[in-house]
Structures are given as structure tokens and as C-alpha cells.
Amino acid sequence: MPRKVVITGLGATTPIGGDVPTMWANALKGVSGAHTIEADWVQKYELPVTFAAQVSTPATEVLTRVEAKRMDPSTQFAVVASREAWRDSGIEEVDPDRLAVAFATGIGGVWTLLDAWDTLREKGPRRVLPMTVPMLMPNGPAAAVSLDIGARAGAHTPVSACASGTEALHQGLELIRSGKADVVMCGGAEAAIHPMPMAAFASMQALSRRNDDPEHASRPYDLNRDGFVMGEGAGALVLEAEEHALARGARIYGELAGTSVTADAYHITAPDPGGLGATRALKAALFDARALPSDVVHINAHATSTPVGDKPEYIALKEALGSHIGNVAVSATKSQTGHLLGASGAVEAVMTVMAVYDRSAPMTINLENQDPEIPLDVVTSERKLPGGDIVALSNSFGFGGHNAVVVIRNV
Amino acid sequence: MANNEEILAGLAEIVNEETGLAPESVQMDKSFTDDLDIDSISMMTIVVNAEEKFGVRIPDEEVKNLKTVGDAVTFIAGAQA
Numbered sequence: 001m002p003r004k005v006v007i008t009g010l011g012a013t014t015p016i017g018g019d020v021p022t023m024w025a026n027a028l029k030g031v032s033g034a035h036t037i038e039a040d041w042v043q044k045y046e047l048p049v050t051f052a053a054q055v056s057t058p059a060t061e062v063l064t065r066v067e068a069k070r071m072d073p074s075t076q077f078a079v080v081a082s083r084e085a086w087r088d089s090g091i092e093e094v095d096p097d098r099l100a101v102a103f104a105t106g107i108g109g110v111w112t113l114l115d116a117w118d119t120l121r122e123k124g125p126r127r128v129l130p131m132t133v134p135m136l137m138p139n140g141p142a143a144a145v146s147l148d149i150g151a152r153a154g155a156h157t158p159v160s161a162c163a164s165g166t167e168a169l170h171q172g173l174e175l176i177r178s179g180k181a182d183v184v185m186c187g188g189a190e191a192a193i194h195p196m197p198m199a200a201f202a203s204m205q206a207l208s209r210r211n212d213d214p215e216h217a218s219r220p221y222d223l224n225r226d227g228f229v230m231g232e233g234a235g236a237l238v239l240e241a242e243e244h245a246l247a248r249g250a251r252i253y254g255e256l257a258g259t260s261v262t263a264d265a266y267h268i269t270a271p272d273p274g275g276l277g278a279t280r281a282l283k284a285a286l287f288d289a290r291a292l293p294s295d296v297v298h299i300n301a302h303a304t305s306t307p308v309g310d311k312p313e314y315i316a317l318k319e320a321l322g323s324h325i326g327n328v329a330v331s332a333t334k335s336q337t338g339h340l341l342g343a344s345g346a347v348e349a350v351m352t353v354m355a356v357y358d359r360s361a362p363m364t365i366n367l368e369n370q371d372p373e374i375p376l377d378v379v380t381s382e383r384k385l386p387g388g389d390i391v392a393l394s395n396s397f398g399f400g401g402h403n404a405v406v407v408i409r410n411v
Numbered sequence: 412m413a414n415n416e417e418i419l420a421g422l423a424e425i426v427n428e429e430t431g432l433a434p435e436s437v438q439m440d441k442s443f444t445d446d447l448d449i450d451s452i453s454m455m456t457i458v459v460n461a462e463e464k465f466g467v468r469i470p471d472e473e474v475k476n477l478k479t480v481g482d483a484v485t486f487i488a489g490a491q492a
Contacts, residue, residue, distance in 0.1 A: 066431035126462070130455040 002177040006411060008250045009089025009238030010350050011081040011187070015231050015337050018057025019084055023347075024354050026336070028382070030363030032215035033337050034229045041195045049207045051214035052193045053231035053338025070131055071144060072109035073191035077234035077343070078141035079148055082185050085236035086149055090250060091183065100153040100181040101146045102171040103236075104164035104188040106342025106398070108138030111194050141189045141234075153181040161398030162302075163261070164188050165235060165345025169406045170259035172239045182244045187236035188346035198230060204269070206306060218339075219366035220303035220310055220332035221374050228304040231338030235346030237353065253357045257391065257409040258289025264401030271309055275316030277403045278395070282320035285405035291391045293321040295409075296328055298361050298385055298392040300352045301376075303332035304339050313395065314374045329383050330376045331355070332364040345396035349406055352394040356408050359385040413465065413491065418484045425460045429453050439481035447480075467491055 010020045015033025017023030033053040042050045059076035060068045068076055082103070112135040119127050134140060139157040146155035154175070158167035165188025172184035201207050208227035210217035218229040237256075245252055262284065264277035271278070286293065299317065303310050317325050333351055340347055355361050361383040370378065385392075392408045413421065423437035430453055443449045449457070454477075458469050461483070467490035469477075477483045 064431065066429070069429075126459060129459065130452045134452075 003179070004242035005173050005176045005239050005256045006242050006245050007237050007253045007256055007353050008240045008245050009085040010253065010353060011084030011088060011236035012234065012347055012350050013055050013057060013059065013077050013080045014233040014340070014347055015053035015056055018055065018062070020088070020350060020354070024351070027333060027351055027362035028360055030365045031336055032218070032365060033231065034214040034217055036214055037193070045195045045199065047195060047198055048202045049198055049209060050211045051217065051229070052198070053229050054193055055233045070135070072112040072135040072140055074105055074109055074189045075135070075140045075144045077191055077232065078103055078187060078189035079144050081187055081189070081234035081236040082145045082148065085185065085238050089238040091238070091248070094183050096150045096152040098153055098182040099149065099151040100175050100184045101142050101151045101155040102158065102168040102175065102184055102186045103142035103145050103155070104158045104168040104342050104346065105138050105141055106159065106161050106164050106190055107192045107197065109136035109140055110192050110197060112136040114194060114196055145185055149185060151185060159342070160402035160404065161400050162339065162341050162344055163396040163398035163402035163404040164342035165347070166349065166394065166396035166404035166406055167261055167402070168346060169237065169256060169349055170261050170404060173256055173259050176239060176241050182241045184239045185236060186239055186346070187234060188343040189234035190341040190343040191232050192341060193230050193232050201230065208305065216366050218305045218335045220301070220305040220335050220364065221370055221376065221378055222367050223369040223371050225305045225307060225310065227306055228334065229338035231340040231344070233340050233347060234343050235350045237346065237349060252411050253353050255409045255411050256406065257291060258285050258407040260284035260288055260405050262403045264403065266401055269399045271312040271397060273312055275312040275319065277401060278313060278316035278397060279319040281403035281405045282316060282393070285393065285407050286320070289391065289407035289409065291407055291409070293324045295389070295391040296321060296324065296393060297390045298329045298331070298352070298355050300348045300355070300392070300394040301330050301332050302395045302397050304334055310371070311374055313397070314376060326377060328377060329361045329379050329385065331362045331379045333362050335365045335367070336363065345394065345404060348394045348396070352392050352406070352408050355385060356390060356392050356410050359387065361385060415484050415488055418465065418487050419480065421464055422461060422480060422483060425457050425464065429456050429460070437480055439479065439484065441480050442478055443480065461487060465491060
């Protein structure tokens with residue numbers, strides 16, 4: 001049997017809460033983190049989409065001025081979330097050579113990159129600051145977290161678009177199972193609510209255009225869904241070898257029982273309409289966790305609220321779980337948080353762990369007319385999960401055909 | 412044109428902005444690396460910001476000679492003259 005891996009610390013900074021307790025209370029209540037963007041660049045560039053789900057607590061309110069200045073916003077979010085997770089884990093001492101980081105991002109330091117490009121054009125090369133490179137590099141969040149907690153067993157950055165955050169957990173699990181580390185700080189961070197990515201995602205028709213009603217724009221599974229809502233933030237989870245956690249008497253939220261990653265090899269952006277890659281990922285993750293489809297009581301779905309994305313996920317779920325899918329409480333929390341891209345998997349994993357720990361499924365908001373082609377049991381009101389041994393899944397899929405699934409089991 | 416006192420105050424402000432060090436700790440006899448613990452990346456940021464603030468050019472090859480705050484003040488004053 002492989003080493004058992006448990007979750008002992010959680011952290012998050014999101015559009016519906018700047019820490020896990022706030023986010024989770026809101027997630028159970030059902031709130032929208034999407035609002036009109038107040039920055040002047042929305043008007044300046046005449047962006048077709050004028051709203052997004054920005055973090056509810058700016059990182060600059062949490063970090064010192066000098067810390068924030070030397071970090072891209074994506075790294076700021078990573079450090080805020082990982083510090084909360086680290087405190088939450090209660091770890092006081094750990095061998096640095098047995099402590100690793102797997103912190104993902106989809107895009108990396110896009111603010112820094114484009115600000116530096118503006119500076120170069122407006123003021124010349126001399127004014128491009130020397131911190132530009134370490135701030136824009138996609139491994140910036142992982143590197144900053146490694147520095148912050150003194151992790152020396154490697155700092156990794158899985159990059160697989162919107163599956164990145166979930167893939168970080170896959171990597172963290174492997175690091176502990178293979179014996180390369182005893183503790184891994186896993187997570188994902190994204191800060192891409194910048195005019196260029198907003199224009200680019202809008203250009204590919206991926207974003208909702210509900211400019212006059214941002215709070216109701218993210219509506220997974222609804223017949224009138226018209227795209228996702230850009231989100232930002234970070235999620236962080238402390239993974240720990242079970243024996244390591246037990247030896248220090250840690251509070252254990254749950255077990256990271258299994259993970260899997262597959263690729264569609266079908267199309268660079270479109271999901272395989274038959275959901276084949278996602279189906280393989282779901283089946284492999286359940287197998288990895290030694291779980292049966294009938295063990296699954298809750299799924300935090302990828303469900304971004306795009307017309308083309310939500311249905312193939314349903315097809316995959318039906319294929320992987322069979323008729324049991326009708327008994328599973330499905331939550332589409334992007335209805336509340338928007339889509340945090342490379343951070344979404346990490347934030348949703350935090351929610352899935354909390355759902356198992358708390359025996360409560362988070363809300364799906366804005367579902368008014370459920371798409372009849374997606375007949376899932378969607379959680380739209382307070383929902384308790386059953387007692388006894390349970391398993392929950394969190395799915396993430398990314399442009400490029402990336403599919404990643406994590407399996408959480410109660411302890 | 413700024414006198415040495417004004418240049419020192421301006422530098423102290425730039426150093427504070429970059430590192431968070433109290434402006435009053437930035438004194439003429441302090442070494443950037445040994446006393447103020449400023450690394451090479453921060454030093455280059457301080458140099459670029461000082462160029463902008465004082466309207467001077469500090470060539471890259473000159474930066475290694477600016478060991479103390481006083482060295483920088485003297486160089487900037489000379490470059491302004």
C-alpha cells in the first residue's frame with residue numbers, strides 16, 4: 001500500500017472571502033463574488049466585458065508594503081493563502097529537506113510582464129526594474145512560498161491552464177507517496193484580471209457578457225449560461241504523510257485518497273464532446289483512491305458556465321459513475337467565485353475538503369432553468385452530506401485538453 | 412540642483428520605498444551591503460529610481476564603486492554639476 005496522505009492545513013484568498021472561514025461560510029450561504037470592475041482601464045480600452053470576481057480582501061492589506069512591492073499579484077495571493085494554510089496546520093518544526101512545494105498557476109506574472117512592457121515603450125530599457133524577471137516567472141508563486149516556509153525538497157509549478165491547481169495536488173501526493181517529502185504545501189494562484197487577458201478571453205467568446213448584471217452572470221448548468229466570469233485569488237493545502245501528522249497530533253481534515261491527470265489529445269481548446277479524457281481521469285482517480293463509484297457522495301464540478309463546457313463534464317460523470325451519479329450532490333462553486341483559472345482547482349479542493357470535514361455541500365447559485373441535457377442533482381439549497389465513510393471528488397479541466405481529478409475521503 | 416543634504420534625504424526615501432528601512436538609518440557612512448543589507452537587485456532598483464529622481468545617469472560600471480551611501484551622494488552631486 002502507498003503511504004497515506006492527509007490534509008492538515010487550509011488557506012484561501014478568493015472573491016467570496018479572504019480566508020477559509022469567511023469563504024466557507026459564504027460558500028454554504030451562496031453569495032456572488034462578481035462585480036463591475038472599477039478600474040479606469042475598463043473604459044479606457046472599451047473592453048467588451050466590464051466585470052469580474054476580484055478578491056474580497058486585497059493582498060496589499062495583508063502583506064507589508066515592501067513584501068507586496070517585490071511580488072506579482074499572483075505571488076501575493078499565493079503567499080497570503082499559504083501562510084494561512086501553514087498557520088492552520090499548526091506545524092512548528094519540520095525537516096526542511098522533507099518539505100516541498102507544488103504551487104501552480106495558469107498564466108503567471110502577467111501584470112508584471114505587461115507593466116514592464118509598458119515601461120519599456122514609454123520610458124526605455126533603463127526603467128525596466130531588475131525585479132521584473134523573478135516577478136513575472138510562472139514559478140514565482142512556488143518559489144516565494146518555498147522561501148517563506150523554508151521548503152528545500154523542491155518547489156514545483158504545474159502549469160496546465162485551468163487544471164493547474166488540481167494538478168498541484170496530484171504532484172504533492174506523488175511527492176509524499178514516493179518518499180521524496182513528508183509535507184508538501186500545495187496550491188494554485190492566479191491574478192489575470194488585467195485588460196489584456198480580459199480582452200483575449202472575451203475574444204474567444206469564453207466570457208459571460210452579462211455586463212448589466214454581474215452577480216447573475218456565472219450560472220453553471222443554467223439554460224441561459226453564456227460564459228465564465230474571470231476570477232482571481234489562491235487556494236493552499238498542506239499535505240502530510242499520515243504518520244507524520246499523527247506523530248505530532250495534528251488536526252486532520254481528510255485524506256487525499258487519490259488523484260489522476262489525463263490529456264484529451266482532441267483539440268487545443270474545445271473539450272472532447274464525448275468527455276473521454278475526463279472519463280478516463282475520473283475512473284483513474286477512483287482507482288487510485290481504491291474507491292468505488294458508489295462511495296461518492298459529493299462532487300465539486302469544474303462547471304465554468306460556458307455553453308460548450310458544462311455538458312461534456314456531465315457525460316463523463318455519467319460514464320464514470322454510472323446510474324449512481326443521480327445520488328451525488330453536485331456543487332458548481334464557480335457560480336459564486338467566478339473562474340480562478342490556475343487557482344480554481346486549489347480553491348475548489350479546499351472547498352471539497354471542507355465539505356467532507358463539515359458534511360455539508362457548498363451552494364450553486366444562479367441556477368434558474370436547469371439545462372435538461374444536464375440532469376444532475378445540483379446543490380441549490382442547504383445540503384448535508386451523509387455520515388459514515390464518504391468520498392468526494394473535485395474536477396478541473398484546462399485548455400490544452402488537460403483533465404485532473406482529486407479524491408477526498410473522510411478520516 | 413540639490414545639495415548633499417537634499418540628496419541624502421531623497422536617497423533615504425528611495426531606500427525606504429524599496430526595502431522598508433527607516434529613512435533615518437540611511438546615513439552617509441553606511442555601507443549598502445554590510446550595514447543596510449541591500450542585495451544587488453534592490454541596489455539596481457535604487458540606482459534606477461535615483462537616476463529618475465535626480466535627473467542623472469549612473470553607469471552600470473559605476474554602481475560597484477558606490478559602496479556607501481556617501482559614495483552615492485557624492486557621485487550624484489558630481490553628476491548634477
